[in-house]
């Protein structure tokens with residue numbers, strides 16, 4: 001579904017993403033794990049087109065999308081939830097969700113959204129800025145979902161969220177994936193969350209993948225050691 005090859009991203013002369021290549025199959029969830037500063041956000045922002053790549057190819061469902069602007073990548077089927085969620089604090093919950101529906105003909109929030117995130121239904125008319133961190137994360141996921149992505153990209157969705165809500169979010173994502181059938185790419189430092197959602201793990205260190213393993217044979221101790229050194 002998603003295919004990335006030879007991806008290089010720089011900030012000025014600083015070479016941050018180094019020849020990264022990976023694939024994500026239809027319906028698959030891949031967790032990209034790594035400590036702060038290893039390049040997770042830079043990689044994900046370059047996938048969605050918020051940062052330019054110096055070289056490399058990104059294709060989605062067989063269409064080459066690298067080179068296209070972000071809005072065109074979203075229209076082609078990519079959804080993105082940025083680190084820190086970036087919801088609109090002065091818009092209501094419902095208005096925030098509707099900002100994700102620019103490419104959708106019927107501009108009403110689909111029922112499945114409130115079904116899987118009942119707290120958003122309760123808070124429909126509240127301003128986004130008045131929600132807790134966990135509620136804002138659910139809102140940001142909802143906003144990305146309503147454009148019907150083929151590949152949903154989440155950048156550190158558990159950051160600053162309490163453990164009970166982290167469990168809820170993992171459960172909601174797994175249910176949404178079963179019901180809606182998208183692929184998921186998630187960057188994380190919280191191993192328990194990644195284990196709950198991912199089919200495959202990639203470890204990033206200084207902009208390069210240094211470990212890859214499927215859920216079945218995953219060496220949790222090894223992943224943990226990469227996250228805590």
Ligand SMILES: Nc1ncnc2c1ncn2[C@@H]1O[C@H](COP(=O)(O)OP(=O)(O)O)[C@@H](O)[C@H]1O
Nearest residue numbers: 011014016034035036037038039040041042043
């Ligand atoms: N806007 C920027 N300008 C220059 N360097 C940056 C910028 N954003 C991030 N970096 C650097 O790029 C590297 C990777 O950062 P980032 O992708 O944010 O890592 P992570 O998301 O894994 O914490 C770090 O060394 C960071 O300091």
Ligand SMILES: [Mg+2]
Nearest residue numbers: 040041083156
């Ligand atoms: Mg980051």
